[in-house]
Every structure is written in C-alpha cells, then in structure tokens.
Amino acid sequence: MTSISRRDFVRGAASIPLSLWLMKRLGAQPARVRYDARSSKGVEMLRIYAGAVKAMQGLPETDPSNWTFQWYTHFVKNSTSKSAEVQRVFGSGSSPHKALAEAMWNTCQAHSGQNENLFLPWHRMYVLYFEDIIRAVSKRDDFTLPYWNYSASGPTHGVLPPQFLDPADPVFGPLYVAERNPLANNGKPIDEGQPNDPLGLQALSQAQYSPQGAVQGFCLALDSGLHGNIHVLTGNTVNMGRVPWAARDPIFWLHHCNIDRLWASWNANGGVNPQEAWGDDTFVFADAKGEKVTAKVSDYFDIAKLGYSYERLEPKPRTMLSAKAAARKPRRLSRVTAATGVALGAKPVRVQLEAAAPAVPAQNSESLPLIRAVSALQPDQRLLLVLSKLSTQGQPAVLYHVYLELPEKENPKGGEYHVGTISFFDAEHLDHGSGGAHVMPEDKFYSFDVTDLLGRLSKSRTLSEKPSVTLVPAGEAAGDARPVVGSIELLQQ
Template sequence: MQISRREFNVLMSSVAIALVTPRVSAQALRVRREIRTLSPADLDGLRAGVQAMRALPKANFRSWLYQAGVHGAPAGDSAGVPDAGTYWNQCVHGGLHFLSWHRWELLFIEEIMRLMSGRCDFTLPYWDYIADGFLPDPLRLPADASNPLYNSSRAAALNDGSAGLGGLSLNALDQAAFANFSGSLYGNPHSAVHGLIGGDMGSVPTAARDPVFYLHHCNIDRYWECWSKSGKANPGAPWTTQTFPFRTLSGHRDARAGDVGRTSDVGYTYDNLPCRQRFRPDLRDLVRDLRHIKLRVRPRPIPEPGPWPWAAALTTESFVITGQPLAVLLPQAELRKANIAARGADGGAPAAVTLRGVTMSREAQSGGFFIEAWIAPAKALRAGNLQDAQQIGSFSGFDLTLHAGHEGHAGAQSIALPIGEQAMRLLTGAQGDVAVVFVRRGLVGRNGKQLDGSARAELFKVEGLGLEAARR
C-alpha cells in the first residue's frame, strides 16, 4: 500500500491510541460528540472523510464499500476483493459479542476516517435519537449527491424532515445481567432504529453503506458505556478471550473482546454520560383494536436450527403478525407443564420468547416500522388493566436479513427475545393465562402521533411462538 507523507503523518498520530492495549491514560481520551453539537469544521471533517472513502475502489480496504462489506455485503458483492473471505460479512448480531464486535468496528473505521479526512482530532459523532428522533440536518440536507452523508433509500418522511423515529426506549439500562442488557438493547433501540429508517439501513448486508449507520452504532456503544458506568459488569472468560479478524491501517488484527470492555480502555469517551431514560412506552395507547388468538400448543417443538442456543419448553401453532395489535394467549396449564422457571440456565438470561420460522412480506421489507413485544396477564389485558405489563423486546425486518449476504442461507429465520428479570417474575408468578402482545411501532409526525400504517397488511408469518430455556 502506497501512502503519501501527509497520510503517513496523520496515520502515526491516529493509530497510537487505538493500538494501545488494554489501558490508556485519561489525558489521552478522545471525545465522541452528538452530531448536532459539532462545529462547522468538525462537520466538514466528517463529510471529507466519507467523500474520500467513497472515491476509492471497492477492493481498497480504506474505501467506503470495503468497510461496509466488513459489516455485511449482498451475496456476490465480494467479487474483485481478494481478502473478502477473511474480513467481510463479519458482523455479530443477537449474541453476547454484539457490542464488543461493533465497538472494534467503530474504532477501526474511525481510524481510517481520521486518515482520509486529514484531521488528527477526528472522532465519529453519534445521534441521540432518544432525545430527538428527527434526522439531523447534515444527514439529509442537501438531499442530493453533493452531500456524502445523504442516502436516498431511507424512509422518505425521515429524509424530508416530516417524521421522526418513534417508540424507542432504554429499558435495557434497567437490566442487571449483561445478557439481558445486551439482548434488550439489541432489540430496542438497535433493531428498532434499523427497521424505522429502512432502505439500506433496513438490511444487514447494506446497512453500513448509509452514513447514519455509524452514528447509530456510536449511540448504541454509548449506551453500553452508560450501563457499565452505572456499576454493572461485563462477562468474564470465555467472553473476554473471543477474537475478531480486522484489516487495519497497521495490518491484520485479531481484536479481543476483553480489551474493549470500557471505552477508556481504547482511548475515548462520550460527551454525555450517563444516559437517561426519557419515558416508558404506554401499552394502553398501542392496543386499541387488539386481536386475541389462542393457539394450540404443538405436541412436539419445531425442529431447532443449528446452532440455536435455546431449548424449547413449548411451541404454538403458526400465526401471522399484521399492523393490527395481536395478543397470543398461552394457557396457564401449558405454562405449568413447561416449568420454565425450573429450567433456568446460565448467563443471566434463563428464558426467551422465540419466533420460529419467520418470513416477511414485501410490506415488511419496505421498513418504516418495528414490532414491539410485551408480556401481560391475559385477564388484566382484557380488562384494560396494563400496569403490570412488561416489555420483552423488539424486532424488525432487519433481524431477518442477517444471513442475506452469505451463500447457503435463505428462507425463514428465527428470532429470540430474551425475557428480562421483571418480565420473568410476571411470567412465573402468573395465576392465569399469559398473553404475548405484538404491536407495530412506526414513524411519528411533528405532533408526536404515529403515522398511519396499514393495520391489515400482513407483515410476518410465524411458524410458531415458543417459550424456551437457554442451553447450559
């Protein structure tokens, strides 16, 4: 690789922090800031870095398309990239290394953008969409090719500024166990944001082509640091020893999960810590016109895809999720048979609500929404008493595209929604039937009201809903 003297000087000033392992002095910490607080010069640096990366051919590892491919790429897109088999399609989603892999990814692309922008002080910004869900102006204006931060594939109402992200929450920060925190954060706001933005962001193989991807994941990374700062602990070995292959400015790197447990370990922090939960979603406003269905429990569970970390306790018949709120009723007799509490397991996430054999419609592929899942006592739900309802997770079409860029993976997927501590107490302490409630959450207008979505539109077909215990 040939680089200029200017690039060499920027490189030498930028790699020192990212390559120090595992501790960096407090004086050296770089600060990632919310995009709306950036100075004009900082915004120019962000634009210049993206523009310079876009100008490089895909096979150049500093290029925009190459780095997007590290996260994910459409099938066949690796043609002409000799080392794609080692470094592409490496993203970790839905597992215990979701946060650590993406922290390393952000560090290495930040390093490249520092070089390409020519700014030794460059840091990636984040977008605090909990504080303000309307797309920041630099990402949408001007709305043409002259703006390297603009992406026309996003939901049109986001790009034109008439709507913002709705239904986002930080319930994950209340979880004590890392597995529950990571799983909850993965669903909402992580996957929820991908689903709401849609377009490139709505699919794993194309998500990192949209510049908003990096601002989104910086914000997710910030929430991890907020959770850690509150005194909660990451897992120990073997979580700490897991490594991920990256091609960096200094060559190949087997990046270790345990080396990025805190942002200060690798030389940066955020300008706004700790994070605060702004609101708790009100299920009452979401379940008007609620449809109840009571499904027969299958005599035998659906065959498990491998590797699948959950063991079925019970599985229902198939059903369809539409834009209309839906309650799937689980009879108390079946819950007793499943004995889910006694089947608790390791890792602090003893059970999950799982959706097996999920396929999405064309309507779902267009994005602009996500599905939120709750658990509630069925009797109280029918009476409109929802004070005990507990949110268990969220998912979107994004979750069904994880393997879309990998050969040999197609068709239906499975989704696991780990049950947090409070929801688990509700489930195991219920005296009667329990309902799993699914509601569609979409973009919101300037008046704060959700934009209309087709209530009858078929979104997802589900082969069966399961209650499953984590494998030991």
C-alpha cells in the first residue's frame, strides 16, 4: 500500500489524487457496506454512532471532530452569524483550526442560492468525511453510517428508528433531540394525516440529472421534494425544519445517507451524472485527523471508487419523461398573472390561471389554448404545472399541498385533483457567509406532471380554459412566515 506522510498529505491536500487518499484511508479492504438502520447490522452501527455522538459533543469546540464544528459545516445557527461564532470559539488570534472553520462552515450547497447540481455531491462529501470522523472517535474502523429508509412500505413508513426516541436510554440516549415534531418523537409516521404520499420516490423516475425546460431532473426533484419534505415533517425551526439548525440532529446524517443511497440507486438504474464545468468545483472538509482536505466534486460521483456500497438499492421505476421530450423547449399554456406572486398563509389559497397569450393556430406558436393543447398532445409530450420563485421570511413549518381544478366544495384531502407537495425549507432568506441575503434562485422550481389529470378532465368536459390551482397548508402554518409562490405556470413539453 502506498504510504503518505501526514505532513506530505496536508501540504498536497488540494493536488493529491483521490485514489491515493482513498488508498491511505481504506487500504486494500473491500468496500464497506452501509446498512438499513432497522437491520441487525444497522442497529449495531447505531450503537457505535450513539457513543460517538456523545463523545463528539464533549470535545473542545475548536476540534474539527466536535459535534458543533461538524453541524456548522452545513450552516451556522441563524440566531447568530458565522463570523460571530468563529470569533466566539477561536478568539481573535489565528490557528489552523480557525482557518479550517472559516473555510468549512456555511458551505452547504444548493440551499442558499448556489448551483442546484451541487446538492447531491456536496452532501455526499459531507457524509463521507463525517463517517470517517465517527470511525476515529469510536475507534471502530468497521463503522458505516446507517440509512433511514422512511419511504419503506408497511409499519415503518415515515417512522424514526426507535433508537432515536428515548432520552433516558443508557446507550441510545444521545440520539434523542427534543426539538422534533411530536409525531417524530412519538414514534408515529411523520406523514400521518398528509394527503397521498409526500415520502414517495417519484424523483427516481427522472431521466436526467439536471433541469431541462420544465422538467426538474433527478437532483432538483429529490432535493425540493422528498428531501425537503423529510426536513419539514421531522423537526421544528430549531431542528431539522430549518437549514441553519438541521445538522444539529443526529437523524440528519441518516437522512442524508438515505438521500445518497437514492442517488446511488438512480445511477444503478441507468441515471448518468453530468460532466459539466461545475464538476471541477472544490470544497474543504476536515478528515478524521482534523486536517484539511480539498475535495473536487467530480471525484465523488461513483461510490464504488469511494469504497462503500449500500445494503439495498431501490429498483428502477417507470421513466416519467423521455430524454428526447425533456430536451424540447417548453410551451407556456397558462399562468398566474399577479405581479407579486401568490401569498400563502394558514388557510387554503385558490388562484386562477390565465391564458398565456391569445390563441394562435400555428404549431410553432409560443402558446396554445389549454383544451386544444390537451387534445393535440403527442404520446411523448407532457403537461407540467410549474411553481417557482418561492420565498419566505421564516419557516411556515408545514408542507403545502397543490391541487389543480379542485371543485370548490371538494374536501382537499388528496384525491384525483392532488398533484403534489411543496415546502419552503430552502426558500428562506439566509446569509451564507458572504454578507448578502439569498433566496431560492429562479431556475429552482417544482414541476408536477398533470397530463393524466388534464386528460381525464378534458374527456369529461370539466376542464376550464382558466383552470384553478389551490394551495393548502397541511397543518397550522406559522403566522409570521409570509411564504410566497412567485410564479405558477402550466407548460407543455
């Protein structure tokens, strides 16, 4: 095995090939397996994890293996600022670990205006180095981080592993956090009472990694959908439900281990990671020795090369949209015309979509009347309801369910008019350490396939040229959050 001295490794962290670093870390041993948290091996790993969490919480805050140091890599809590916390922990002097904190903290990608494509690789890096730290702290080189399979069918669907629920447990107590939602800490499904299934795996049906036209692509669909839903349903606004606090909860890491597993599943099912310029982007992390490692995004696309695998991957679903169709330019059919967007709150909000432009019979026109567009739809074309430009002054702390053409007397509890779910988890104005406020970028959006619904309504002659969209909070939304959906459009692609 190639030997790299600590001094040489630190000096060349930005240039040493990942293969050499992995050889140093893993040697010639086979890939480690990450287990379902509910399996016997997963419970064994949770036992190690709980002890390491307690130990990390007791380390000096200046130590990169300290629990708060790792939490702050995702985001510093929003009751203070990065600069204030760096000053509080390290003082005014200089030190290698202070420089490391300044390079690492507040670097969570895609949650404050960065490139959405970096969401998956940045969090893969984050989990990988965190897992190494757990091994070092626990002195268990066989440790692997378990995953929380909240989408599993049956009685465990949406239920936290029991090891996270008892603060008095002498072994697993460190995994309990009081600031979760009652359903989570009471061992009940976090989606109890929610219409349809906000914990579903619809993102796996995306054919492309990145957005194309009105099609979200896998990364964005997973991030804004299942990922954000889990955060909002699991924790309150000083816990998983708010970006700056999310990594404080030990369940955060099992959540993101599962998100990484779903990415690996998508790849195993034929999904191809793009080779774009952003693959050369680099981020700084601390390794198990507390030393700086500079990681290049494209080096983290293949888990086999990173030395780990998963106990189980998800099977391939039916593809929602062909790559050919995704590449088409979308055609706007109708939209909300309010210049200030749609303000949401504690009660359902109903808005009407207006025609995007006068009806034009030419096939190359930018828009078509809705009913004609539905009847003329080709087999590989889709109709998509797109919600974008989300913003909020605070976390509403609930999901909002989206309905299309819901009859006014219909009870909004799922049913055929329910098209999907949105959250404002990453739509809050936050300072990501650069001194400015960020909001969800315009190219980040929700996209719901409403082709079948509009087809049924067209056949029954109940489809309006000005269809309604109804947004319903699933629970009691925070009164001071003031969430806004900036744009709602119906597109053909």
